[in-house]
Amino acid sequence: MPQLRLALAQVDPTVGDLPGNVELVLDGARRARDAGAGLVAFPEMVLTGYPVEDLVFRESFVAASRAALDELALRLEGEGLGALLVVVGYLDADGPVAPGVDAGSDGGPRNAAAVLAGGQVVTRYFKHHLPNYGVFDEDRYFESGDTLPIVRVRRGEEDPFDLAVVICEDMWASGGPVTAAGEAGVGLVLAINGSPYELAKTDTRLDLCRRRAAEAGAPLAYVNMAGGQDELVFEGDSMVVAAGGEVLARAGQFAEELLVVDLDLPAAAGDIAGELAGMTVERVTLDLPAVETAADAPAPRLADRLPDEASVWAALVAGTRDYVRKNGFRSVVLGLSGGIDSTVVATIAADAIGAENVVGVSMPSDYSSEHSRSDAAELAERLGLDYRTVPIAPMVTSFLANLHLTGLAEENLQARVRGVILMGLSNQEGHLVLTTGNKSELAVGYSTLYGDSVGGWNPVKDVFKTMVWRLAEWRNADAEARGETPPIPKNTITKPPSAELRPGQLDSDSLPDYAELDAILGGYVDSDLGRADLLAAGHDETTVDRVVRMVDLAEYKRRQSAPGPKISLKAFGRDRRLPITNRWREHRV
């Protein structure tokens, strides 16, 4: 029975950074070799980063990806890593790509995987199933593959095993390439992924790996990306599952990791090829030198999945860290109102990039309560932020002396003066501005455009208000469990939320209770339920009509909102595409 020490390199590439991503793969390959691995696998499109969106339309970029693959193969060989089997995702095209040659002339761009060994590309695989829902637009970008190459790997005198590589969505469909791999009798299915995080009640990824491993009748190795790319946070959670469903190894979530596991694989037998499960199965044979086997591998890691709040927190921190870092910022600035949203965002930012790189600005007005200032100051003290105070009264007064603004216009003015202050500090000192509107607020438009919505990144964009509170409670409890001071002042969690734009204002003046609001929004926004469904779910008719109306009318604000990490089934942004000009109304008002 052939043995394989398999390494899954759960890494965090950067979109467009081809030289950096080549180094990332080389580094992972070295570590895999040092761990005695015979095969190391990297995520979907690791060389280009993922998703690259309309960069696929630039021939120069496609050509650069192909050149990076060739360079990688040569450098692996040059560093004495030629005996290591390396699987990487990259962007290819089914034909020649060179300046002046149309990448699409022979079939268009491909979401591709390559198997590298001995300084060569042993075989290429083009993703069959292209997701075109939710945040994915792969029918826009790629041509589908229709071939499954199976690599027979013979190492020294050992019995050979048969390897099939598939890419992400290919795993989700029964009857796809994993089925064909099973019919061909492969010994190992390797799935390379760029799979974003979504908070889910069930362990969907594990269930899926088990189903496909059973279908293939072979172990299935699943390697996923970690880290953030714009609104997506890749969860990691790489794993190896036996044909019988046993989890043989599992990496942690959100962070980079090299997962190493020793596998006993079914020996290759037979040469089934040709048309299987509706595709063409081809065979390739690869002879590799024996690996100098290191000592027994340590017991493979079997990470536990994080509970809900912990996983959301980790996603927001990872997404924020990568957005800041990959866009070349070192520090952030945000307004601290003493309220729960800015408090949680400041804490996420401190966890992501260090409190010393977070500037918190208190911008009190005449309507700000004493506790707003003291809660903000206490938070800054507990976290160790760079804390400043800029009262807004002089600027607000100056506008009011020169413009006739009353009511809502005057309320919004205060928020906009704060926005100008934050942007001024950003321009002057080079910080990225964080904005702090939660998903409930974004949904109903409870914000001031170009006021509190000002900012380049919104860590809680996809977090309903009730979850913001749960996160605060969890973060404090987690700190206590670690013997640290809870960062979030108790009063910030317990006080009734208020925008403090007029005397005595409370969110509850304008909005339903957040528990009810979030339940309705979960149905209307995340699940596309109609009015009748919402009423059938037991929600109050007047409240449903009010909420639905607010959501419909706020689309124009969301269209200009900052990006933020997706954690839900349906995030605002590319995940949910609604027209601004839209007279469809569920509500009866």
Next chain:
Amino acid sequence: MPQLRLALAQVDPTVGDLPGNVELVLDGARRARDAGAGLVAFPEMVLTGYPVEDLVFRESFVAASRAALDELALRLEGEGLGALLVVVGYLDADGPVAPGVDAGSDGGPRNAAAVLAGGQVVTRYFKHHLPNYGVFDEDRYFESGDTLPIVRVRRGEEDPFDLAVVICEDMWASGGPVTAAGEAGVGLVLAINGSPYELAKTDTRLDLCRRRAAEAGAPLAYVNMAGGQDELVFEGDSMVVAAGGEVLARAGQFAEELLVVDLDLPAAAGDIAGELAGMTVERVTLDLPAVETAADAPAPRLADRLPDEASVWAALVAGTRDYVRKNGFRSVVLGLSGGIDSTVVATIAADAIGAENVVGVSMPSDYSSEHSRSDAAELAERLGLDYRTVPIAPMVTSFLANLHLTGLAEENLQARVRGVILMGLSNQEGHLVLTTGNKSELAVGYSTLYGDSVGGWNPVKDVFKTMVWRLAEWRNADAEARGETPPIPKNTITKPPSAELRPGQLDSDSLPDYAELDAILGGYVDSDLGRADLLAAGHDETTVDRVVRMVDLAEYKRRQSAPGPKISLKAFGRDRRLPITNRWREHRV
């Protein structure tokens, strides 16, 4: 030889306004009947408006579209219009749709056409070819049809003719349903469309109609939507082309119109059906009473296509009018700097909704030149705008007294104070704010986020600076040709452009000459050319590197920019989807 008086109803529906769109169709049907027509055709998805984007995922919306179709059929019959053949586009699903029933359970949503007569749906057709490029995401939304129904229409004692209906993209592919219709020997192909405007050098639409009419061996009638929906402007330009390529009738662009033409059609012969051109061709027979033939129709309209500047201007005006009107606004406000961009935008707005509904605000600073104020005032005078002046010095001074801002931060502050003023007037008085950054500025990020970029709609978002000047010249010349006063002050067109955020500042301090800039941007943005292609086109290396770098780094600003009408091959917005986090650099810096 059967005769048909055909009416093409080039109408402007509103997305989501099902009752309003039903009325629009009824009104068009009445006018067609009054003109003696036997068949009237409306555009793609006229009942729902187009594109409806993620509204397709709401079962309540799909059900409402189906109900609207049934209501329309009954109301046509009820108004004595049952003998008129009516073709409409709508949203359907291939299965039962009712509350609690999954619209997708029997095949998912469909981009559909229905043929109505006698109070009934005679037949339905589901679009075969789903565009999933550019601004289109139809693979995300719809299932493809695979059947072509052909309706044999027999009216009284006349010889019958065979009618095939296809939808938009179906026309673009050779070998599609038009080919099948030709093989089946139809007498008339009717294509219903939601086809947005793009400024093009060639008459692509006519060329296409001619090719398909020849392929079908029958006249082809093409009906398109008019008016704006968010970033799209539908061009109209409905037409009827004979099998031999002769244009029998052609409507104007951008505006609603009922195009009526008398056709002699080939008589129906044979019953070819079954599998043709890879699809199932079905036959339906429809017997209708004789039409009381009115007098001979007047000679059909044969509109000339507008020249470039005139068509762009008409597109911007139509898009702006519909965005304002369909979103419930009556007036707009914008800053008037005396520069070319705000001047052109004010003129577009005045043409779209009337100068009396346009508020122009001059917001001079200490750095504003005398001509800025006088040019703005003269424009307002010539157009008859609601003109106001709000100097920004007091507010700027107030910020500077409370914050340490210098250099670029101080420049941006001025733009942001102006933004706060415009938003204040919007909130206080209910105007929609127009922003005026042209495509060249948006491309290179030559704007202040939350400053001059503030606004809900940008009429020149997709217009390069050089085209802004051409439009100004054209608009003045057009006024002169009509014996009117040219609206745009000559000095605004001839003076060197400046943001006037510091003493003596000129755009040329920061940017290449606009003619060169726009040529590079046309290649890099609109055509996805790489650096090597741009150099091969003869552009200066240093300039290319500088421009490409600016474009790459400004993605975050564009992501929060206001919508505006698409006029080019590739507009910023959903047409061009690039990651913000992106280290791919064409340039060598």
